[in-house]
Amino acid sequence: MNVVESKGLSKQFRNVGAVNELSFALNGKKITGLIGPNGAGKTTLLKLMAGFLRPTAGEILVFGETPFNNLKVSSNLVFIDDNMTFPASLSIAEILSAASEFYPNWDEKFALRLFDYFELNPNQRHLGLSKGMKSTFNMIIGIAARCPLTIFDEPTTGMDTAVRKDFYRAVLNDYLQHPRTIVFSSHMLGEIENFLEDVLLLKDGSKRLHLPVEGLKEYALGLRGEADTIARFADGKEVLHRERFGGQNLYTVIENNLGDADIQAAKAAGLEVLPVSTADLCVYLTSKGKGGIDDVFQRE
Amino acid sequence: MHYATCVIWGVDMKIAPDGNLPIYRQIAQWLENEILSGNIETDEKVYSQYQLAQMFNINPATAAKGLNILADADVLYKKRGLGMFVSPQARDMIARKRRDEVLQQMVDNLVREAGRLDVGEGELLAMVRAAIKGEVKNR
Numbered sequence: 001m002n003v004v005e006s007k008g009l010s011k012q013f014r015n016v017g018a019v020n021e022l023s024f025a026l027n028g029k030k031i032t033g034l035i036g037p038n039g040a041g042k043t044t045l046l047k048l049m050a051g052f053l054r055p056t057a058g059e060i061l062v063f064g065e066t067p068f069n070n071l072k073v074s075s076n077l078v079f080i081d082d083n084m085t086f087p088a089s090l091s092i093a094e095i096l097s098a099a100s101e102f103y104p105n106w107d108e109k110f111a112l113r114l115f116d117y118f119e120l121n122p123n124q125r126h127l128g129l130s131k132g133m134k135s136t137f138n139m140i141i142g143i144a145a146r147c148p149l150t151i152f153d154e155p156t157t158g159m160d161t162a163v164r165k166d167f168y169r170a171v172l173n174d175y176l177q178h179p180r181t182i183v184f185s186s187h188m189l190g191e192i193e194n195f196l197e198d199v200l201l202l203k204d205g206s207k208r209l210h211l212p213v214e215g216l217k218e219y220a221l222g223l224r225g226e227a228d229t230i231a232r233f234a235d236g237k238e239v240l241h242r243e244r245f246g247g248q249n250l251y252t253v254i255e256n257n258l259g260d261a262d263i264q265a266a267k268a269a270g271l272e273v274l275p276v277s278t279a280d281l282c283v284y285l286t287s288k289g290k291g292g293i294d295d296v297f298q299r300e
Numbered sequence: 301m302h303y304a305t306c307v308i309w310g311v312d313m314k315i316a317p318d319g320n321l322p323i324y325r326q327i328a329q330w331l332e333n334e335i336l337s338g339n340i341e342t343d344e345k346v347y348s349q350y351q352l353a354q355m356f357n358i359n360p361a362t363a364a365k366g367l368n369i370l371a372d373a374d375v376l377y378k379k380r381g382l383g384m385f386v387s388p389q390a391r392d393m394i395a396r397k398r399r400d401e402v403l404q405q406m407v408d409n410l411v412r413e414a415g416r417l418d419v420g421e422g423e424l425l426a427m428v429r430a431a432i433k434g435e436v437k438n439r
Contacts, residue, residue, distance in 0.1 A: 031359060169357060176350050176360060194323060197361040214362060217322045268412065 001064055002027045003149055003181045004049055008058030010205075011044050018044040020205035021058065026198075029179035031171075033213070035189050036202035037286050042185045043081070045202070046153050049183070050079040062149065078103065080142035081153035082135060086126045092137055093122030103145040105178075111144035114170065118163065131158030139167055143174050150182045168195055190279040193217075199278070203286040213278065220281050221256040222274035223266065225249060233258070233266050241284040243294070253284055323358055327366030332375070332394045335386055342388050346376060373397075 004026040011019040019041045026032055034042050047053045048060050051067030051074055060067065067073040086095045096115060100106040115122070118136050120129075129137060135158050142152055156164045172195045175182060186192050189199075199216050201209040209216070220240055223230050227250045234254050241253035253276055258266070263273050276284075321329070331347075334340045347355065352363035367384055370376045375393055376384040387393075414424045 030361070172357060172359075173354065176353055194356075194358045194362070197359045212361070213359070214322055214324055214365060264408070 004062050006060040009055055009060050010057040012056045017205055024207050024210050029181055030197040031182045032198045033196040034185040034200050035282050040202040041205035043153055046151050077149035078142055078145040078147040079151045080138050080155050082157045084138050091123050105146035107144050114140045135159050146178050148180050152184045193278050208285050216278045220253050220276040222253050222276050223271050224251045225271035229269050324362050324365035328369050335390050340386055342386050344386050346384050348383055
């Protein structure tokens with residue numbers, strides 16, 4: 001059974017479509033990265049998944065059921081973002097011990113070990129935490145809850161590099177011991193790609209790509225060199241990105257269906273054949289076709 | 301290039317997360333190196349996908365893909381429920397493959413670069429011979 005399944009899912013806020021006829025399925029105990037530019041519909045989709053929002057059209061099923069107003073779904077998932085509110089009268093240590101009441105798989109000892117490791121002050125109030133500390137505390141709740149569906153929406157806001165690294169490793173280690181479905185939205189694909197299994201890429205509220213992260217890494221190739229030579233090799237291929245590079249040279253990103261022989265031939269013809277980072281690729285795949293920032297600086 | 305290093309069980313490993321090779325190929329290559337250097341011997345069990353995931357801080361599915369390309373190439377063999385083991389012909393196969401693919405490609409690149417720099421055949425061969433001599437002396 002699919003953990004999450006959506007068919008023709010749409011959500012509009014007044015007249016603005018945030019999610020548009022989106023169909024996809026998440027199956028198995030995988031870590032999936034939800035990627036897309038600002039305004040692509042990531043948060044809306046995650047809130048629909050968590051049952052915080054009701055779809056305008058189409059359907060979304062979580063554990064085979066409609067998540068909105070659903071006790072079975074909400075008791076089996078945890079949704080972490082930076083807008084989480086907790087009772088202002090409780091200290092964060094008290095919140096942590098109260099959390100065990102809400103999550104059947106809650107691992108109290110593990111939560112406390114993380115709490116100590118990240119040096120959170122048990123007497124502090126959630127409202128008084130800094131941005132990074134708040135994210136760290138929320139993350140502890142998200143991991144220790146061990147919910148069959150764990151959703152992190154931009155969980156690393158405000159965390160410094162060291163804490164982010166620890167966080168990724170903590171999620172991975174705990175996932176290895178307790179496999180479950182984890183959905184993780186982030187702008188920093190480069191940082192998280194190694195611990196993802198699949199990537200779901202959104203553009204304008206619709207699915208652009210849904211594939212294993214390794215497939216994304218080999219999805220495209222960059223060719224750099226003389227425009228005419230590039231045109232010869234890019235002929236008949238989907239061009240994902242093109243920019244000028246120096247005088248007559250071009251940098252072109254094409255869909256990677258070149259064989260080894262083609263690549264050798266391209267090199268022999270004086271082209272540089274470059275790998276395209278997944279982060280750059282996602283930018284190209286979701287660009288609005290307005291050209292690059294350089295065009296803004298073009299004089300008339 | 302930026303390297304991620306982790307030291308577990310006294311083994312020092314490096315992978316280049318933003319290197320040119322996909323991570324699963326780097327995992328396969330690292331395992332091949334371990335076999336070539338004799339750190340993992342014939343008929344010995346190799347690391348599981350979960351151990352590799354923890355060692356290299358990567359998704360276990362990626363680690364499994366690295367193991368599977370070696371199994372598909374018969375460098376490793378599977379024992380049901382027990383894991384993957386180094387096949388008797390592994391070392392020869394890896395050495396042959398590296399000679400055919402990696403070394404040949406390096407030579408191709410060398411010749412191409414020499415062409416770009418107008419280094420003639422005689423001069424290039426002399427450089428190669430000198431490099432071989434230097435290598436022998438260093439040993």
